[in-house]
Amino acid sequence: MAAANYDYDLIIIGAGVGGHGAAIHAAECGLKTAIVEGDVMGGTCVNRGCVPSKALLAAAGRVRDMKNADHLKHLGITVDNVSFDRQGIADHAEDLVQTIRGNLTRSMEGVGVDILTGNAGFVDNHTISYGGAPGTITGGKKTAKHIIIATGSKPFVPPGIEIDNKTVFTSDAGLKLDWLPPWVAIIGSGYIGLEFSDVYTALGSDVTFIEAMPMIMPGFDREIAKLAERVLISPRNIDYVTNKFATKVTPGIPGEKPVTIELTDATTKEVVDVMEVDACMVATGRSPYTAGLNLDNLKVETQRGFVPTNEKCQVLDTDGNVIEGVWCIGDANGKLMLAHAASTQGISCVENMVGRENVVNHEAIPAACFTHPEVSFVGLTEEQAKERAEKEGFTIATCKTSFKANSKALAEKEAEGMAKLIYDPKTGKMYGAWIFGLHAADLVHEISNAINNEQTLYDLKFTTKAHPTLSEVVEELYRGAHLEGGMPSQKLAPAR
Numbered sequence: 081m082a083a084a085n086y087d088y089d090l091i092i093i094g095a096g097v098g099g100h101g102a103a104i105h106a107a108e109c110g111l112k113t114a115i116v117e118g119d120v121m122g123g124t125c126v127n128r129g130c131v132p133s134k135a136l137l138a139a140a141g142r143v144r145d146m147k148n149a150d151h152l153k154h155l156g157i158t159v160d161n162v163s164f165d166r167q168g169i170a171d172h173a174e175d176l177v178q179t180i181r182g183n184l185t186r187s188m189e190g191v192g193v194d195i196l197t198g199n200a201g202f203v204d205n206h207t208i209s210y211g212g213a214p215g216t217i218t219g220g221k222k223t224a225k226h227i228i229i230a231t232g233s234k235p236f237v238p239p240g241i242e243i244d245n246k247t248v249f250t251s252d253a254g255l256k257l258d259w260l261p262p263w264v265a266i267i268g269s270g271y272i273g274l275e276f277s278d279v280y281t282a283l284g285s286d287v288t289f290i291e292a293m294p295m296i297m298p299g300f301d302r303e304i305a306k307l308a309e310r311v312l313i314s315p316r317n318i319d320y321v322t323n324k325f326a327t328k329v330t331p332g333i334p335g336e337k338p339v340t341i342e343l344t345d346a347t348t349k350e351v352v353d354v355m356e357v358d359a360c361m362v363a364t365g366r367s368p369y370t371a372g373l374n375l376d377n378l379k380v381e382t383q384r385g386f387v388p389t390n391e392k393c394q395v396l397d398t399d400g401n402v403i404e405g406v407w408c409i410g411d412a413n414g415k416l417m418l419a420h421a422a423s424t425q426g427i428s429c430v431e432n433m434v435g436r437e438n439v440v441n442h443e444a445i446p447a448a449c450f451t452h453p454e455v456s457f458v459g460l461t462e463e464q465a466k467e468r469a470e471k472e473g474f475t476i477a478t479c480k481t482s483f484k485a486n487s488k489a490l491a492e493k494e495a496e497g498m499a500k501l502i503y504d505p506k507t508g509k510m511y512g513a514w515i516f517g518l519h520a521a522d523l524v525h526e527i528s529n530a531i532n533n534e535q536t537l538y539d540l541k542f543t544t545k546a547h548p549t550l551s552e553v554v555e556e557l558y559r560g561a562h563l564e565g566g567m568p569s570q571k572l573a574p575a576r
């Protein structure tokens with residue numbers, strides 16, 4: 081039974097991972113819930129993002145490993161004639177998408193969430209209209225006490241770049257792995273660019289990065305980016321240009337006519353080169369997918385397309401006031417464009433709806449780039465932490481450890497890597513952690529959970545990990561951190 085006078089307690093617009101997380105939790109909390117999807121279930125992550133990209137990375141990673149004769153020889157192994165089937169790898173990704181899309185849909189049906197189809201937009205803050213063809217809203221109307229916008233994002237393509245989805249494409253078409261261009265230029269060296277460079281080079285393509293910022297991997301902690309460059313870029317068939325914008329990209333014809341890319345210097349704004357390559361992937365970020373929601377009816381003005389929200393993900397009107405009953409989560413609010421951030425925000429909104437105060441700490445949300453080896457982090461870079469420390473008047477210190485000191489990594493002969501912790505030596509508060517190395521994506525959670533639970537290094541310094549495990553990399557960080565308040569010896573297990 082929904083709240084008085086409404087069809088539902090909660091309607092969610094968009095069935096991506098954010099919408100899914102909110103729907104499952106709402107049903108568990110006893111809220112009568114519906115989710116409206118204008119396209120296929122699962123959104124970006126399942127259909128055009130995390131899921132197919134990780135399937136490609138898994139297969140390409142195996143190819144890279146098995147072709148790495150040097151590494152295998154050190155383990156006493158010889159493998160001859162490694163080959164792969166491009167279509168087979170593409171099929172693996174597509175099969176996984178189908179499986180996870182089915183699981184996601186059934187999991188919502190299983191807890192009684194109503195699935196409505198068609199594009200949705202607002203009539204008012206408690207009413208949506210849905211069911212028309214994309215871009216139109218002509219179907220039925222439904223009311224709810226609460227409405228969550230979870231409409232996600234689409235690839236951002238800078239002006240001047242012509243997409244033909246064959247020789248010039250974004251991740252949407254790239255994930256289909258229709259062909260393996262001998263030489264591919266990737267515009268943007270963020271998450272998507274890096275992960276695709278890992279896939280392409282493992283499968284034999286050469287890569288050139290075009291990056292607008294003065295350095296590649298500009299979002300990473302500088303020290304980690306330098307090491308990542310030494311391992312992920314320099315030894316591979318990858319080169320790069322930095323401080324250059326791709327200002328004009330013209331598609332080609334595979335095997336006949338090259339793609340041309342006009343490069344403009346970011347400082348002088350002058351065209352400095354025209355590159356010719358076989359293909360070009362555009363990985364220059366993503367734009368919120370909020371058009372068509374009829375946000376005017378709520379007096380909401382988007383900011384570069386993002387829906388303005390407060391710390392609880394409640395939507396704000398043009399005067400900055402909370403619009404009662406309307407929430408926005410995931411890529412559409414732009415707080416942190418990651419799948420698990422979207423779903424955590426969704427759960428948090430539901431908690432607030434049922435009267436349990438909740439605010440997501442985005443500095444405790446981990447992130448990872450699934451290259452081989454992986455990069456992971458939580459919180460701030462050292463550069464950001466220094467800036468904050470200066471502004472807020474505290475000190476920061478860093479502590480580092482190498483995977484070369486870890487027995488498990490050495491046993492695997494994969495000891496190229498480092499971990500770094502950024503903390504306040506007085507309070508033991510952790511502001512950020514960065515890990516580059518084998519299974520970094522899994523290792524970061526211990527630290528992100530600790531930050532979320534507001535644990536300090538005084539709580540963690542002498543915790544124990546099994547030996548030999550990669551987790552001892554994190555143990556090394558905790559033990560190596562210098563605490564000005566002395567050693568927390570009372571935390572040691574009592575002697576027997």
Ligand SMILES: Cc1cc2nc3c(=O)[nH]c(=O)nc-3n(C[C@H](O)[C@H](O)[C@H](O)COP(=O)(O)OP(=O)(O)OC[C@H]3O[C@@H](n4cnc5c(N)ncnc54)[C@H](O)[C@@H]3O)c2cc1C
Nearest residue numbers: 094096098118123124125129130200232410411417418419
């Ligand atoms: C190549 C790639 C790899 C990625 N890899 C990772 C990764 O490894 N880890 C990670 O954490 N993140 C990853 N991401 C990011 C992740 O996919 C997104 O952060 C996440 O999908 C955002 O979830 P969301 O629920 O906000 O939106 P989405 O997943 O985009 O879902 C939004 C849904 O809303 C629907 N919709 C939009 N408008 C309407 C409307 N008006 N009416 C009805 N329905 C509507 C859309 O059709 C869509 O299904 C990746 C992204 C890409 C592109």
Ligand SMILES: NC(=O)c1ccc[n+]([C@@H]2O[C@H](COP(=O)([O-])OP(=O)(O)OC[C@H]3O[C@@H](n4cnc5c(N)ncnc54)[C@H](O)[C@@H]3O)[C@@H](O)[C@H]2O)c1
Nearest residue numbers: 268269270271272273291292325326363364365417448449
């Ligand atoms: N493993 C993961 O969690 C994962 C994987 C893929 C994508 N994602 C998400 O998807 C989103 C999009 O990823 P992305 O890699 O496209 O974006 P990004 O923001 O990570 O990187 C974009 C890069 O492109 C550069 N750039 C922008 N315009 C340019 C231009 N005209 N010429 C040259 N360089 C230009 C930027 O300086 C930046 O380095 C990210 O926000 C990320 O959160 C996450």
